Amino acid sequence: MSLFYLLLVALVQGITEFLPISSSGHLILLPGFTGQEDQGLVIDVAVHVGTLGAVVLYFWRDVSLGLSGIPRMLTGRIDTPGSKLAFLLAVATVPVILGGLVLVMLDLTEALRSVTLIGWTMLLFGIVLYWADQTGAERKRSEDWTLRDAIVFGLMQALALIPGTSRSGITITAGRMLGYDREASARIAMLMSIPTIVASGVILGAEVVATADVEAARYGAIAAAMAFVAAFAALVFMMRLLRSVSFTPYVIYRVVFGAVLIWLGYSGALTTA
Template sequence: MPLFHLFLVAVIQGLTEFLPVSSSGHLILLPALTGMQDQGQVIDVAVHVGTLLAVILYFWSDVRMALSGIPRLMRGKVDTQGAWLAMCLAIATVPVVIVGLILNLTGLDEMMRGVAVIGWTMLIFGLVLYWADQSGTSHKTAAQWSIRDAVIMGLWQVIALIPGTSRSGITITGGRLLGYARHDAARLSMLMSIPTIMASGVLLGAKVAVSADVAAARDGAIAAAFAFFAALLALSLMMRLLRTVSFTPYVIYRVALGIVLLVYAYR
């Protein structure tokens, strides 16, 4: 695959994976609107790995705490912050893994990969994010994450299986409606992305492991590196801006793109 194409796919994935604008929607739109060749599942796996490494690095203190709690959680003890965080993350991930597997096995996930679908989800869930951000209170912090809230945010995350919804956008929406401050809702959303990206990466990786060759592996490594740096940049900027700026700029982008896509789809 040409280097520019790899760069374009990786940067789109890296920049949009954690911003509330939908990475999957943008990656579907790239070949649909430009006529470029679809990047294929090997590159999909690679850019997911790149973004996964970026979020782990950025939130390493939280990740390390959760990892330290897993042994205690496996022994049935939830008596540390790490064990509690690991348990909540596991609970929040279960719904999207189950529904995602069903959609993948039935082929329904491929049926939703259309410009019109992405246009509607961009528009509708952009407005829902705006409503949640403006009406939601800010009386909770990430340290107060409860099992109930993990379940609710996990169910919100299932909606992100519809292309164009945005996994980060919809979980942040859920977090804001539950009363989490903007920065804390985004932090929980990013932590939830780690097991979710791992699960989708394993599913995609199992599909391509038997067919990948040396050239594909080389392209994948290049794409993963590009995606890593793009995702790290996007994460750093968003988390810094959220201390002073609302989600309105992302909403404006989503609504504008949604309208353009709907005009394109139905013209």
């Protein structure tokens, strides 16, 4: 793998992880667009570690609050802001973990990597995001998060196991449908990414440790650092932009890109093999 392609993978992952445009869809399509081989599991885990570091740093106040509440949550005392946040994040993470295990056990992960499927999910869930953003009320803030809402967020997040859906996009959609304002929807979506990325990293970590060598570790460290920088910049950009702009620019991108992918997929001009 060339250093240029490694940096390209890191930048694509970092930029698209938190914007509502599907990082998994872009990474699956990247080899087909560039003619390169798939970057492999080591790099995948490395760039996710980088994006994890970015979201933890950006939302450190919320992260430290949730971490401080874990001991009380584990003893069943959901009576402080910290223990409530930790509990709701745990609840919201369960559906995606269970869904991921089902896909692995049924060996469906490869079947979901087709260009046409990614195109359709990119387009359709983009339209759903637009509808939710334009019609959703803005009466709730992030501190209004409830158990019922956490379950809805979690179930919606599980849909993001289908490439092209976008984990951040579908959870932001859930927030707007439930009446959270744009900033609160994005904040909850970003915080939900932390246990989700950690869970996926733990599941894949054993295989990475067993197969990685010194060179792979070096490439992984470079990829993680670049993904961290790109993801942090993307987070700053999106959260600031939400103060004055809706999610419409991302919707336009999704619809146009999705339509192009559908055409390329059905014409046979692009595959993920």
